[in-house]
Amino acid sequence: MNYQNILFHIENGIATLTLNRxxxxxxxxxxxxLEVRHALALTATDPSVRVLLLTGAGRGFCAGQDLSDRAVEPGAQGVDLGDSVEQYYAPLVLSLKALPMPVICAVNGVAAGAGANIALACDIVLAAKSASFVEVFCKLGLIPDTGGTWHLPRLIGHARAMGLAMLGEKLDAETAEQWGLIWKCVPDAALMDQANAMAAHFAVAPTKGLAFTKKALQASYTNTLPEQLKLEAAMMRELGHSHDYKEGVAAFIAKRPANFRGE
Structure with missing residues (x-):
């Protein structure tokens, strides 16, 4: 695909996807x-990729939906926003969740509406100190879609989720870290250096174990404790036969760096 709205490249086990409008x-x-969907499909099927880094170009990460792309005038016939969620935003969130590798999001500026919730769908979120998160949906008579109503209460609790969703106030990156909404707030100038360093770390890490960790934590929201323990046993049984586990043990005993394959 000839990308016009994103930048995408794969190098040294790292897939980097930059929203570029x-x-x-x-x-x-x-x-x-459609371009993001294509890039995520390539990421999921390329055996060389062991981590995805998602970020935005310019002064913002993502302002959500471009309202001019589906503009509607007062009094005119409405648009089917449910179709938009079902056809585009829901598949995007599910694709990020299903990737068999860590997904890092580097939030370089404002993350608003669906943009905020796309970031929250990633596994680890780093944000520049000047970045912010805002659930603007309430100002348009809408609800936080793109998984917002699912992620917010799980990450920061019901009271804070309700406040962000119903007031639409901007949340700065430092407070987002303090609340547990994101992993870490970093100085603006250090954001991409730290994000790239984390991606490089994951590019040589035991990818299958990390993918199973991701699945197990996601499953914990709906599993009972006995079900979760059963899932852990099944995953540990499979991982115990993997090359990376054997290599990890051998490297630990030999006191040398491990050479993980991601298998």
């Missing part, structure tokens, strides 16, 4: 959705 704060159009 900086003049529109990287807001989503249908065309950008």
């Amino acid at each position: 900086p003049e529109k704060l990287n807001s989503f159009t249908q065309a950008m959705h």
Whole structure:
């Protein structure tokens, strides 16, 4: 695909996807959705990829939906926003969750609406100190979609989730870290260095074990404790036969760096 709205490349086990409509704060159009979908499919099927790094170009991460892409005038016939969620935003969130590898999001500026919730769908979120998160849906008479109503209460609790969702106030990156909404807030100038260093770490890590960790934590939201213990046993049984486990033990005993294959 000839990408017009994103930048995408794979190098040294790292897939880097940059939302690239900086003049529109990287807001989503249908065309950008299709390009992101294509890039995520390549990421999922390329055996050389062991981590995805998602970020945005320019001064913002993502302002959510480009409203001019589905503009509607007061009094005119409405648009089917449910179709938009079902056809584009829901598959995007599910694709990020299903990737068999860690997904890092580097939030370089404002993450608003669906943009905020795309970031929260990633496994580890780093944010620049000047970045912010805002659930703007309530100002348009809408609800936090793109998984927002699912992630927010699980990450920061019901009271804070309700406040963010119903007031639409901007949450700065430092507070987002303090609340547990994101992994870490870092100085602006250090954001991409730290994100790239983390991606490089994951590119040589035991990817299958990390993928299973991701699945297990996601399953814990709906499993009972006995079900979760059974899942852990099944995963440990499979991982115990993996090359990376054997290599990890051998490296530990020999006091040398491990050479993980990600298998």
